Amino acid sequence: MIFGGINSSYSLFPPQVLNWRVLLLQRATGFTFLTTKVTSIPHVKCFINQNGQSVSNSKAAQNKIVKKVGKNEHHLWKKRDSAGSGKKALNLVKIISELPNEKEAVYGALNKWTAWETEFPLIAAAKALKILRKRGRWLRVIQVAKWMLSKGQGATMATYDTLLLAFDKDKRVDEAESLWNMIVHTHTRSISKQLCSRIVSLYDHHGMQEKIIEAFADMEELGVRPDEDTVRRIARAFRKLGQEEKRKLFLKKYQCKWKYMHFNGERVRVRRYACNEDGSPE
Numbered sequence: 001m002i003f004g005g006i007n008s009s010y011s012l013f014p015p016q017v018l019n020w021r022v023l024l025l026q027r028a029t030g031f032t033f034l035t036t037k038v039t040s041i042p043h044v045k046c047f048i049n050q051n052g053q054s055v056s057n058s059k060a061a062q063n064k065i066v067k068k069v070g071k072n073e074h075h076l077w078k079k080r081d082s083a084g085s086g087k088k089a090l091n092l093v094k095i096i097s098e099l100p101n102e103k104e105a106v107y108g109a110l111n112k113w114t115a116w117e118t119e120f121p122l123i124a125a126a127k128a129l130k131i132l133r134k135r136g137r138w139l140r141v142i143q144v145a146k147w148m149l150s151k152g153q154g155a156t157m158a159t160y161d162t163l164l165l166a167f168d169k170d171k172r173v174d175e176a177e178s179l180w181n182m183i184v185h186t187h188t189r190s191i192s193k194q195l196c197s198r199i200v201s202l203y204d205h206h207g208m209q210e211k212i213i214e215a216f217a218d219m220e221e222l223g224v225r226p227d228e229d230t231v232r233r234i235a236r237a238f239r240k241l242g243q244e245e246k247r248k249l250f251l252k253k254y255q256c257k258w259k260y261m262h263f264n265g266e267r268v269r270v271r272r273y274a275c276n277e278d279g280s281p282e
Contacts, residue, residue, distance in 0.1 A: 085121065085123040085124040085127060086124075086127060088121055088124035088127075088128075089124045089125070089127035089128040089131060090128075090131070091113075092110075092113055092124065092125070092128040092144075093128050093131050093132060095109050095113065096109055096110070096140055096143070096144070097137070097140070101139060103143065106140075106143045106147075107143075107147055110144070110147050120151060120153050122153050122154060125144065125148055125153070125154065126154060126158075126159075128144060129141060129144050129145060129148075129154075129159070129162060130162075132144065133162055133165070133166075136169075138166040138169040138170045139166075139170060141162060141163070141166040142163065142166045142167070142170065142172070145159055145162060145163045145166070146163075157187075157190070157191070157192045157194070157195055160179065160183055160195060161192075161194060161195050161198055163179060164176055164179065164180070164195070164198045164199060164202060165198065167179070167202065168198075168201070168202040168205060171206075173202070173203075173206050173208070176199070176202055177211070180199045180215070183195070184218050184222075188222065191222055191224060192224075193224050193225070193226070193227060196215065196218075196219045196222075196224050196226065196230070197226070197227055197229065197230045199215050200212055200215050200216070200226070200230050200233050200234065201229075201230075201233065203215060204233045204236075204237070209237040209240050209241050210241070212233060212234055212237040213234070213237055213238070213241070216234050225254065226254055228256060231250075231251070231254050231255055231256075234250060234254075235247050235250060235251055235255075238250060257271065
């Protein structure tokens with residue numbers, strides 16, 4: 001029967017004395033004793049965390065090399081390099097400014113400008129369009145904008161607004177009307193208030209009162225609320241057409257109930273009462 005073990009490595013007596021004592025105990029008690037040698041165990045600290053799990057903390061565990069996993073960056077979009085687009089735009093403006101007012105010559109130069117490009121230089125073309133607009137080169141604006149749209153590029157509200165302005169300045173009302181009808185039937189959910197104001201302003205400049213009312217009907221169908229300038233133009237169109245009741249209903253619905261005036265050098269807000277579209281009292 002195994003009663004227990006005695007650690008001989010940590011005893012105060014030499015091995016001979018220890019063996020003799022074990023022999024005497026066996027003869028006196030009749031039990032058999034086995035001696036074992038215990039080897040040293042490295043120093044380990046154990047503790048229990050908040051979850052009730054035992055955690056060991058040893059020097060060997062501390063010496064382990066922990067490899068950190070690098071973060072993977074995922075980009076949802078890739079930024080296009082627009083460096084040099086300003087020079088390309090100025091070069092395009094210089095090229096087409098020296099050409100005659102012929103569609104074939106201008107379109108040929110534009111196609112040659114993009115012949116060696118791997119992708120359409122949309123940023124440079126938009127900058128060139130902006131430069132031509134600032135310089136008042138309305139014919140060139142129309143040509144460049146139409147060329148961009150024919151390539152399937154630049155079909156944005158900003159391009160349409162610039163093209164409508166160029167049609168207005170160049171007195172191309174029929175082309176402006178065709179473009180507006182295309183926009184209304186194509187972009188039924190994303191027509192901006194600025195674009196609606198542009199077409200109303202164009203019709204007002206050319207005295208087309210019926211077209212103003214039609215454009216206003218399109219705005220109501222699209223859910224676009226007119227701004228103050230557009231409200232005055234539409235109200236004036238109702239008056240010129242002799243539709244006074246509709247004008248009053250329109251002003252009651254869309255005219256702002258407040259207006260701003262300068263009083264003693266300060267800008268103050270006052271309540272607007274019933275008045276004409278030009279701000280004068282009825």
